[in-house]
Each structure stands twice: as C-alpha cells, then as structure tokens.
Amino acid sequence: MSSNLSIQSLDSWFQTDEACKFWQAQARSEGIDVRIGKARVVAQVVREPWPVGWFSRRAIVQGGPVFATENDLHLLLKQLTSATRHAIYTEIRCQTDYRPWQAVFEQHGYRYEPHLNILLPCDNAEAILERMSESHRRKVRQSQPLVDSGQLQLEYMAEESDLKHFYRLLRRHYLLKVRKPLPAYRYFSNLLKLPSAKLLLCRWQGHIIGGMVQIHHRDTVYDLYACALDKQYPQCNPSVMLYYRTMCLKASQGGGVFDTMGAGKPDIPYGVREFKRRFGGEMVGYGRFIRINKPFLYRLGRVFFVPLRRNGRKTSI
Helix, strand or coil: CECCHHHHHCCCHHHCHHHHHHHHHCCCEEEEEEEECCEEEEEEEECCCCCHHHHHCEEEEEECCECCEHHHHHHHHHHHHHHCCCCCEEEEEECCCCHHHHHHHHHCCCEEECCCEEEEEECCHHHHHHHCCHHHHHHHHHHHHHHHHCCEEEEECCCHHHHHHHHHHHHHHHHHHHCCCCCCHHHHHHHCCCCCEEEEEEEECCEEEEEEEEEEECCEEEEEEEEECCCCCCCCCHHHHHHHHHHHHHHHCCCEEEECCCCCCCCCCCHHHHHHHCCCCEEECCCEEEEECCHHHHHHHHHHCCCEEECCEEECC
C-alpha cells in the first residue's frame, strides 16, 4: 500500500531536524529520531520533575510518521517502540488521517483514540471575519477601534522582559485552569530563539494581557501555548483578537492554515473547542494512537492524577 503521507507529514514542523535538536537540548526532554531511508518519525520524551515525572514520563510524536509504503511504517513503528520503551506510554498525535493504516498500528500495540482538532484557513481578512460566529465578529468589531487608536496592540515579542511577563500569566493559567504540568521558563526562552518560533502579544495601554507562543513552518502556524485575561479586560477581547490577528497576518503573507493544536475528545464537553469552532474552520478527527509500555505505572498515574472537573471539562494526564 502506498500513500502521499510523506508529502503531507513533511509539512509538520514537529518532524523536522529543528524540532528534534531543540528537544535534545532541553532539560528533562529527549529527542528521538528514527530514520529508515527517507522514512522518519521524531518523538519527544518528556520527563517532569519528581514526583510527577515518575507517573507521567511519556513519548510524544506530534504530527505522525513520515513514510511512503506500508513496509516503511512497520519498520518505523518497530524501532519507535524499541526506542521509547522506557517511557510509560508512547502517543502519536496525528495531524493527518492515519486511520487507513490502523491495522498496522495495532499490530505494534497501538490503540486508536478519537481526538479532534480545528484548522482555520487564512485566506483574506474579509473571508476570515465572515466565517466567524456572530459573537466572535461582534468582539472583533468592539476591539478593532482600540487597535486602530493604538490603545490595544497585537505584536510579536520585542525583548526578553516581554516573555517573562507572559510566562507569569501562562503559569497562573496552567495552575488555576489547565491543571497540567507547564515547561520551565528556560524552555520558552530557548524555544523563542528558534527561527520558526514567535510570541504574539496582546497589550492594553502598554500592559501585556495575553499572548500566544507559535511555530511558523511553511504554510502553517501552530498554536503551542496561549492565555489571555478576557474577564479582566472584556472590552479588549484578547483571546479572540490574538486568533484574528494571527489569521490576518498569515493571510497577508500569502495565506495558509492556522492549526489550533487540539479540540479535545468528541464525547467530552470542552469549552475551548467551542471557542475555536466559532472561528469557522474545519473540524477534523484524525485522533491519536497510544501504546502503553508500562501498564502498572500507567494505571497508577491515572489514579494519582484524578481527573478534575473544572468549568465543565475534564483534565487529566
């Protein structure tokens, strides 16, 4: 069986030399690069500090394997399994549809799990606004005059102090709402030294009220980390404006796609999915493939990190 997945997957930044070398250089992170001719799969092994890391050591493949034949996929998965066996589990977060090869993944111990994502086209400002829900359009129209007057600014990070301020906001957001481990500050500092990485900031009268860490690769912008003070600054609508500005900037540069990097499980209510859906993009269900390498530690971790309900959604490891 052959496919064009090699062409599609090569468009993912997460399967590049830059991504692999970055992960290899970070503390508590390991970059694993498996290659067989032109076929390739890059994984990041994440090791959180004790005691969290003992329960959550995981190997993440973002994007998915790059291959041209079914035999290539067999060989990649065999070597990936061997190289990530020390992780509690290995998870492939698909950014294209690998379900036609589900039987191959299952032969190597991977099970398929449904998971959604939303892709937003970045064609032109008029079409971007037209696709939005009425509530999102209203917020853009409310905040755009503040942008035009210079009171509300949406611009990329200019200096290190900007990142420090944003990281404080992001850390508080993860502590109170996301309830998942957040990489240390130096992770973001090192990431934003890469040519592909940018931090889009939202400022109200000079004060940072939101931001989004992005990766720009070919025709795609990836949303890696984001937070904003929407309740504190309702007239600014920073979350909506960060998305709108990202799409408009990409459109002005020739167009492409804004990958929002996940919209949760289809059977679990998720407020973030509804927020992203209102921008009018395409909801895809490429899902994930997960292999449990250490079943006892995996089950123990699921008990240790009891899923929390907050604001109508679940968070867990």
